[in-house]
Amino acid sequence: MKHIAIGILGAAALGFMASAASAGTLDTVKQKGFIQCGVSTGLAGFSAPDDKGEWKGIDADFCRAVAAAVFGDGTKVKFTPLSAKERFTALQSGEIDILSRNTTWTSNRDSALGLDFVGITYYDGQGFMINAKKLPGVNSALQLSGAAVCVQSGTTTELNLADYFKKNKMEYNPVVFEKLEEVNAAYDAGRCDAYTTDQSGLYGIRLTLSSPADHVVLPEIISKEPLGPAVRQGDDQWAHIARWTYFALLNAEEAGITQANVDEMKTSTDPNIQRILGTEPDGKYGADLGLSNDWVVNIIKAVGNYGEMFERNVGSGSPLKIARGINALWTKGGLQYGPPIR
């Protein structure tokens, strides 16, 4: 009994120490020499191991970008695969420094769970995929009245689906399965007319179908799933570093700075580019964040700008071939908007 009491006290003390330590994540991270990054246990294009066991994907690259900003070296990051259940506890307990795991930003997670979301690295939302050969002429989800829709049970996806059809006064016939693999198999076998889940997921699933070219993802998005990285609440400096790493990726793309031309760009006379790359004579925007002044140069050298990151992992440079869509820069009709570095 005494031991248990000591154990609980010890745990409480550890918890206290962890929260005290979290006040300076940047210092802790610098001290240990790497960033511990929480990723998914495997999601195509976001975080998945490649042939060599290296983590690849937008979420994994974001952690590399933060590591590059802090250490000037994008390889100083260690990945912790986390299940959906473990992810928030792992961040709260200090096991990881940043959670970059296709996590939807919601008010509850931002407030009650003690997290701080730093931005939206991918605007996702629930969409529909249909077999265009089977349903020729359907090019909108509003034409799906009376369709049999394959959906995974017990997810918000199922509820969103019901809401959408009710709102648009359409009939539908849900074909519900417990496991994702079962939904995929049923859809591939033609048991339903449409398949609904997050749009980014639909592109990944399409690759595993027997005739992917026949299937199209419809343009409608029926729910908001803003995915982004999160840090522990209460450490403003660390949150700023993560947030401005994300904005730097966007600003670099807007200014046309790429992994290939970043060294030439350092000699640019454009004041905006000078401010971004820290080559302005009296600028110290990096130092203000607690980083070096060439922090953006390091980020771009490590992972490229946001556009390059997107195309490499989920866009035209990957098998997923997801269009930029609403993830394009605001100058190109999308939602990605980076506040200025100045």
Add this chain to the structure above:
Amino acid sequence: MQEHDMSWVRTEMALAQPAPPTERGAYAWVRKNLIGSVGDAILTVLGIAIVLWIVPQVINWAFINAQWSGPDRTVCTTAAQGGIQPDGWTGACWAFVNAKFGQFMFGTYPVEERWRPILVAILFVALLVPMLIPRVPRKGLNAILLFVALPIVSFFLLVGGVFGLPHVETARWGGLLITLSLSFVGIAVSLPMGIVLALGRRSKMPIIKWLCVVFIEMVRGIPLITVLFFASVMLPLFLPEGVTFDKYLRALIGVSLFAAAYMAEVIRGGLQAIPKGQYEGADSLGLGYWQKMGLIVLPQALKLVIPGIVNTFIGMFKDTSLVLIISMFDLLGVVKQNFADANWATPQTAKSGLIFAAFVFWLFCFGMSRYSMYTERRLDTGYKR
């Protein structure tokens, strides 16, 4: 009269005749086993039809059409799917297994350090094989090397941080390395611990007895998943401050204790089957408790429960897959994790990966099962019916 009567009695034995043609050779075997009755005949025809229907497809899929190597998904997809195969092609994508083989074996263990687990595997096989072959002498030395020296050497080799070997944290271990190391330690710990628990449960000393009963029933009463959660979430709370175990070690302890509780009950079954006369005989010879158990009772009891012991081993080997829920990736976990790699997303990937995992598991379980049958036959000195 008498002679006349004897005249038709044979004086020498008739020569043995060969069995009638309908009762020998392949024809008789077919007649007896395949078409013995109308029902048999129908089943035979059905069986042959099913075999003819399935086997060519399986061989076609797994060998003839299969793709053995390639850089990415294009080798395992048809033109319509964005690959190089003709339309209508289906075949196993062993190229996926080939490309990911290192990961399936070692997880994300750094590539340049993978000679370390390979060396451990070689040492393990080199020590295990002579241990398993009864003719090879020096079993005692062999056992000490296998169960004491090897774990220590393996620990330093795999974890590193000494003798100039870079440290590899257990979070980067994975695949077959985790499956095998968890089950080997589990097996090595659970057998002696199970014997002690089983003896303890039958002990006449109340405190020891009740401690063992409580431990066994507690552990047996909860699922392994709970034990793993307990080991990875609750255990740290009961440890003094500053003492932290890593996740792998916690899973190792959880799996070992779990297997020990099951093993204890299997062995207790064997102990109960030994006739009372054996115990009394040992007592009357003046043997002490440990002599009685070690020389008379346990050798008989363990021999009786070999199938049960191997059952527990095999069950534990397969149960190691459950460590996936505490985000550790054993063989099956790594295989499933790699389905998410978009470079290998094809209709054949999941099938090929899972069949590979099933094959590896089967290889080990079947090996254990065959060896246990061999041991049973070798130790069979009585009781046979």
